Amino acid sequence: MSKLRVAVLGAKGRIGSEAVKAVRAADDMELVAALGRGDDLKTLVESGAQVAVELTTPDSVMENLEFCVTHGIHAVVGTTGWTEDRLAQLNEWLAASPETGVLIAPNFSIGAVLTMKFAEAAAPYFESVEVVELHHPKKVDAPSGTAARTAQMIAAARAKAGSPAMPDATATALDGARGADVDGIPVHSVRLRGLLAHQEVLLGGEGETLTIRHDSLHHSSFMPGILLGSRKVVTTPGLTFGLEHFLDLNG
Ligand SMILES: NC(=O)C1=CN([C@@H]2O[C@H](COP(=O)(O)OP(=O)(O)OC[C@H]3O[C@@H](n4cnc5c(N)ncnc54)[C@H](O)[C@@H]3O)[C@@H](O)[C@H]2O)C=CC1
Numbered sequence: 001m002s003k004l005r006v007a008v009l010g011a012k013g014r015i016g017s018e019a020v021k022a023v024r025a026a027d028d029m030e031l032v033a034a035l036g037r038g039d040d041l042k043t044l045v046e047s048g049a050q051v052a053v054e055l056t057t058p059d060s061v062m063e064n065l066e067f068c069v070t071h072g073i074h075a076v077v078g079t080t081g082w083t084e085d086r087l088a089q090l091n092e093w094l095a096a097s098p099e100t101g102v103l104i105a106p107n108f109s110i111g112a113v114l115t116m117k118f119a120e121a122a123a124p125y126f127e128s129v130e131v132v133e134l135h136h137p138k139k140v141d142a143p144s145g146t147a148a149r150t151a152q153m154i155a156a157a158r159a160k161a162g163s164p165a166m167p168d169a170t171a172t173a174l175d176g177a178r179g180a181d182v183d184g185i186p187v188h189s190v191r192l193r194g195l196l197a198h199q200e201v202l203l204g205g206e207g208e209t210l211t212i213r214h215d216s217l218h219h220s221s222f223m224p225g226i227l228l229g230s231r232k233v234v235t236t237p238g239l240t241f242g243l244e245h246f247l248d249l250n251g
């Protein structure tokens, strides 16, 4: 069987360099290109890449994806910074290239995906929910893509269940003291030397609290998700948002 031809964009970065090693080590994949900032995207075409793993920065990801999608190269995207406008633009490009697949995964680690699903399931049963994400201090965006997605899923679950507004008597607050508001869910961002990627979802009800915590201790935690996404995206045209869609979480 022929090997899947995979390229990595952002190949010298923290997660990109780990992805290069993971693709090289996968028996069913061939690393055909490893591009950094300033490298020519035409290399993707010349190398015959079928999948581009996009692990760059929020200011680079759109240009890279436009190139990939318009050249029929599937993409597995871990880069953060997604907004409704950006997703609409990506969907426009995909509409003109209907056989191409793009997976955007706010988080590739199975534990983080499960944290999001558990938080979504638990949210309607508690009066209060807040998200705390904790990352290494070189991270350029806040809140994390994972925390933003978690908060969106919690808010949607609460809206579906008809949950009332959360109790909060705050009358005066310093700017930022109550965190960022993501669809009505407070999200707090900590940047601390020594950390990698961590998240807590705090849920509170009458006389009890539930804390769902996930820790990524090494970038290796993201690799099984990147490899799985690369294998699946080639047969999944259009936009898939969230690795959970490529996992059987009910089995
Ligand atoms: N979805 C997930 O599970 C994960 C996502 N991330 C996200 O991945 C992104 C990268 O994170 P890190 O590796 O920590 O950052 P980093 O700053 O270490 O790496 C980014 C790399 O991309 C390169 N780059 C920038 N523009 C480029 C371009 N146009 N073409 C090729 N390379 C380019 C930079 O020079 C740098 O080497 C961030 O958005 C981060 O939030 C990080 C870890 C896990």
Ligand SMILES: O=C(O)C1=N[C@H](C(=O)O)C[C@H](O)C1
Residues within 6 Å of the ligand: 080, 106, 107, 108, 135, 139, 140, 143, 144, 145, 146, 147, 196, 197, 198
């Ligand atoms: O920048 C990081 O490191 C990470 N970014 C992603 C995010 O913003 O959610 C995923 C993970 O948290 C690591």
